[in-house]
Amino acid sequence: QQQVKQSPQSLIVQKGGISIINCAYENTAFDYFPWYQQFPGKGPALLIAIRPDVSEKKEGRFTISFNKSAKQFSLHIMDSQPGDSATYFCAASISGNTPLVFGKGTRLSVIA
Amino acid sequence: DADVTQTPRNRITKTGKRIMLECSQTKGHDRMYWYRQDPGLGLRLIYYSFDVKDINKGEISDGYSVSRQAQAKFSLSLESAIPNQTALYFCATRDIYGYTFGSGTRLTVV
Helix, strand or coil: CCCEEEECCEEEEECCCCEEEEEEECCCCCCEEEEEEECCCCCCEEEEEECCCCCEEEECCEEEEEECCCCEEEEEECCCCHHHCEEEEEEEECCCCCCCEECCCEEEEEEC | CCCEEEECCEEEECCCCCEEEEEEECCCCCEEEEEEEECCCEEEEEEEEEECCEEEECCCCCCEEEEEEECCEEEEEECCCCHHHCEEEEEEEEECCEEEECCCEEEEEC
């Protein structure tokens, strides 16, 4: 059973456009939802994270939207740039006490 | 120096061989993890450790073993490597801000 479902698998966006990646989870005990960004040849790096007491968190061009009732959260990248081209992973865990469960990843390509 | 260092970066080994992947960290974190990354499958947890005396199996631990030699060192072993263990392996540590991953070991079993 896949605990965190991520879509789409791949995404192509024009420079300056909005990139949207969605994740859905099953376990209602999850209370920590980070997004990781991975460039080729590198390990994933924490991009932004949210807890379910807020519905949105914004850091620069990156925003997480969280819908607790629907058990869904999404990453929005505003004004997408070619340098944002990477693989993005959503994840979830129960506070800091359980390992992160990752989605399968989304490969984002931002074209000029 | 990197916070989380994995060695080797690349390795090709033969079926049936024993191989060890090493991970060391300078962050002073107690919690360490081994994940495996396969195209289209994301990151899957192999083993994790909350301190030197605490080792736990993850989702896909069969065929793997680990050793936490010290707070800073967490090694992953493949006792008898098989081709479907060909993958990218990541070690990570964790604090309240999230995971810090190493740069990975690309393992090919032929």
